[in-house]
Amino acid sequence: MTRRQRAAERLWFGSGEVARRLAGRTADWVRKGPTRTHRVVRILLVLLGLYVAARIVRAAPTLMWAITAVWCWCVARASRPTEEIAEGAAPEVEPDAAPGPDAVRTLLVGLIGDRPGVHLSTVLAHLQKQGHGQGWSMADLRARLEAAGVPVRRSVKVARRVAYGVHRDDLTAPSPQPAEETAA
Structure with a gap:
């Protein structure tokens, strides 16, 4: 060139x-x-x-x-x-270097703030603004969130708009107790 x-x-x-x-x-x-x-x-x-x-x-x-x-x-x-x-290459990002579930939840809690939830479009825009998730679609993000153990709802209402998103209640739910502790 x-x-x-x-x-x-x-x-x-x-x-x-x-x-x-x-x-x-x-x-x-x-x-x-x-x-x-x-x-x-x-x-x-x-x-x-x-x-x-x-x-x-x-x-x-x-x-x-x-x-x-x-x-x-x-x-x-x-x-x-x-x-x-x-x-002709994009900045190197290792595909195996996916953040852990705790980092994903922390990011989502930060994006939710004081609202009832966050739309996936907002999450994707935030990630792309930070230089992550380039070329991802909403379906890609939804699949990655579900793989990280974050439930995605079909209808989350934020700012009088309903779309796919993550609800606050799904993030703050207590983790299940191990089977040994509940048997005791």
Whole structure:
């Protein structure tokens, strides 16, 4: 792979990463509005900001050079190392290095917080944000959770939405006593 091709690959992957981060942060900010009215106002503020930015760029097109330079700098910081791109491989993650059931439960309890449960889509998004579970589908995550001994329910209601997820009661259930202790 030539030097120009590597630079193009870095620009491509870095741009995707920066766009995902920017979209994720914006969506999180909108979602964290305390009421529906606040969330609508935040959406309108985002749209107004985009409109004003477009108007400024139309009024002063040379400003795009500065915006492009800032974008490329952010992309360079977010892109994968050149060696990794040159090899065409994702970062190495050992498939056998699966976390133990306690680590999985700790992660799920943290994601549940004070809600009644957590949807699998939220768990998968969190894992992928942390660099794990790339390429997993919801069925893959569900199978891995069930293999780790975490029961997955078909209908967990969180934030007025019902989907596959893990319910708080399933995580805090006491572990069964060994047969020797119950016979005594």
